[in-house]
Amino acid sequence: MFGDDVAREARAHALAAWPEEVCGVVSGGRYIRVENIAADRENGFEMPAETWLKFEPEAVIHSHNAKVHPHWPSKADMDSQIAAHIPFGIVTCDGEVTTPILWWGDHCLDAPLTGRSFVPGVFDCYGLVRSWYWQERGIRLPDFARSKSWWDEGENLLADHFEQAGFRAIDASEVRPGDVFFMRLVSKVPCHSGILLEDGLCLHHLDGRLSRREPIGPWLKRVTHWLSWSY
Incomplete structure (x- = not known):
């Protein structure tokens, strides 16, 4: 959705931190790594509040551990995306390989x-x-x-x-x-x-x-x- 560089960086981030979930934003067309401050980083993600003012995200990407969570958004993921009104993406990782980014949001309304x-x-x-x-x-x-x-x-x-x-x-x-x-x-x-x-x-x-x-x-x-x- 945002190009090969964004996908490559997000997938590398997910692999580097596995089994924890990672998060990042797309800003200015680039993927920017953001600290995951969730209390349980293996089962969720939370970004610092200042992320929104500092980067003005165009999209949010986070990872799932393939051994724990499937390659689709959880209810909590959907809540976050609906509140943010921007595209969200998921990279799923098993510690060795990563999936392509699954994007969701209102841009999906235009799909066939x-x-x-x-x-x-x-x-x-x-x-x-x-x-x-x-x-x-x-x-x-x-x-x-x-x-x-x-x-x-x-x-x-x-x-x-x-x-x-x-x-x-x-x-x-x-x-x-x-x-x-x-x-x-x-x-x-x-x-x-x-x-x-x-x-x-x-x-x-x-x-x-x-x-x-x-x-x-x-x-x-x-x-x-x-x-x-x-x-």
Whole structure:
């Protein structure tokens, strides 16, 4: 996203400090190493408060220990990115090799709607709903920090936040293309969302599959909510 030099420096930083997490910022197009002042540096990162005034970051990059954390943002990572309103990136390291940087943030709204690989918190079902509304309607829906399996952790993320995102619940008889559906998939609460399209098609993104358009018919029995954007 910011060029090979930034990626090379961030990955070298992650490898040098493993198994601890490292953090840095992109400023003036360069990667700058920043001290990780977190109490538990093997499981998280925290940058000194003056980092923001000193460097005016264009992006934040931190590392994950591959033996502890997966190569996608945690709920805490998402909280930080949403609050900062700039791109965040993750380098994952196992002590010997590092991954390419995984970037996330609102720039991902412009990614193609179909053919996406599933990445929790980045390219997932709600991420696709956000992208569709941005690309097709010019509407920037709010993002919400989430863990990979929030529905198994006592949360009801979709049902609790749809009004905050500007939606209202509607009856199935009112549904029109562009409306959103929620589904329950082997879960106690709705855990999946997508968009109704023209001609009986829908757009959605399931874990383990590429995002796609396909007929809505086989999925209707799983739908728990229909929603229309109302702002």
